[in-house]
Amino acid sequence: MTRRALVTGATSGIGNAFARELAKRGLDLVIVARTTDQLEAIAAELRSKHGVEVDVVTADLATLAGMQAAANALTDSARPVDLLVNNAGASLAGWFGTTDIADEDYQLDLLVRAPMHLMDAAIKTMAGRGGGEIINVASVAAFTPRGAYSAHKAWLLNLSRWADIHYDDVNISVQALCPGFVRTEFHPRGQMDVSGVPKWMWLKADKVVAASLRDLDRDKPVSIPSFRYKVLAGLAQYLPKTLVTRMAKRGR
Ligand SMILES: NC(=O)c1ccc[n+]([C@@H]2O[C@H](COP(=O)([O-])OP(=O)(O)OC[C@H]3O[C@@H](n4cnc5c(N)ncnc54)[C@H](OP(=O)(O)O)[C@@H]3O)[C@@H](O)[C@H]2O)c1
Structure with a gap:
């Protein structure tokens, strides 16, 4: 029977790269995001390119209804x-501490509550069906005290x-997937200044996905994609937390 994957945030960046790679490997998909026309366009492309089934769910995952x-x-x-x-x-x-608290609530719902709800539904269903796999996209920020975002990812x-x-x-x-800086819409959308981030620190979304799926098979x-981030994450875990926090304060 054809395997099926559900990918949230499939309209851009890492989620889009997951949807493309999984469809290429012959998996049927359910793709989730807020932007219906983008979801439909991606679904149509993947159906015609790879002959897979693609269902679309339009949902704002920071809401309970979503x-x-x-x-x-x-x-x-049935599916x-x-x-x-x-x-x-x-x-x-x-x-955190300078932002609007309503925006922090939104972030908490999107980055913590949504994956919690989806994990809960997946585990209960998969346990009754003989198993399954879950990839939670965290971040290398999870290893470093660095504001509310890193706390959510931790x-x-x-x-x-x-x-x-x-x-x-x-x-x-x-699997917790913990990438470093990845070139996606993430930083422009969040209006984050990443001009100081050196070139060597940037990863490509398709490489991140390949590393994650390889690690899932193993x-x-x-999963921490790339040798350089494995080293950085290792240092962040074993160096004194005050030192790591001071170093991480620079840039975003
Ligand atoms: N880029 C990095 O450097 C980096 C590093 C480490 C971890 N990550 C993590 O990787 C994940 C993907 O980020 P990305 O870099 O691929 O960012 P991205 O290019 O901005 O993509 C984000 C995706 O999430 C969807 N999304 C955003 N808010 C949503 C909401 N409220 N409800 C439903 N869908 C929503 C967006 O679709 P719509 O706008 O259509 O809803 C889009 O498909 C995130 O969890 C991020 O924290 C990113």
Whole structure:
């Protein structure tokens, strides 16, 4: 039977690269984001290019109704989902404490509550069906105290690590994908100044996806694409936290 994946945030960046690579590998898809016309255009392209089924779910994942719409696709027993990619995300331009608290609520819902709801739906369905796979797109920021965004990603990393071990006996693999800087719409949309980020620190979305899927095949619970970021993440974990936090304060 053809495998099916649900990818959130499939209209651009890392999520779009996941949708393209998974369709190329012959998986049917459910793609989720807020922009219907973009979702429909991507779905039409992937259907005609790869002969796969692509369902579209328009949803704002920072709302309960949006989370429920995506969760419904995960619990539909007629069209089972084998792989969930919790990817949709965004960032705010300012540091926590300077931003509007309503915007912080939105971020918390999008980066924490939505993946939590979708993981919950996926685990309950997959456990009853003999297993499945979940990729949670966190960030290398999860290893460094760096405002609310890194705290949200640390939450996702922590829950993923636990879930991968806890649900191993029902054949569910959970990966936290922790990329560094990736060239996508993420920074322009968040109006973040990344002009000071050196060229060597930028990754390509398709390379990030290839590393994640390779690590998923190898059952690695944490995927950190590229050698340079493996080193940086290792340093961030073992150096004193005050030093890491001071270093991370520079740039965004
Ligand atoms: N780029 C980086 O440097 C980087 C590094 C580490 C981790 N990440 C993480 O990677 C993930 C993907 O980011 P990206 O870099 O690919 O960014 P991106 O190019 O801006 O793509 C974000 C995707 O999320 C969707 N999205 C945003 N808000 C949404 C909402 N409220 N409801 C539903 N969908 C929403 C967007 O679609 P619509 O606008 O159509 O809804 C879009 O498809 C995020 O979780 C981000 O935190 C990014």
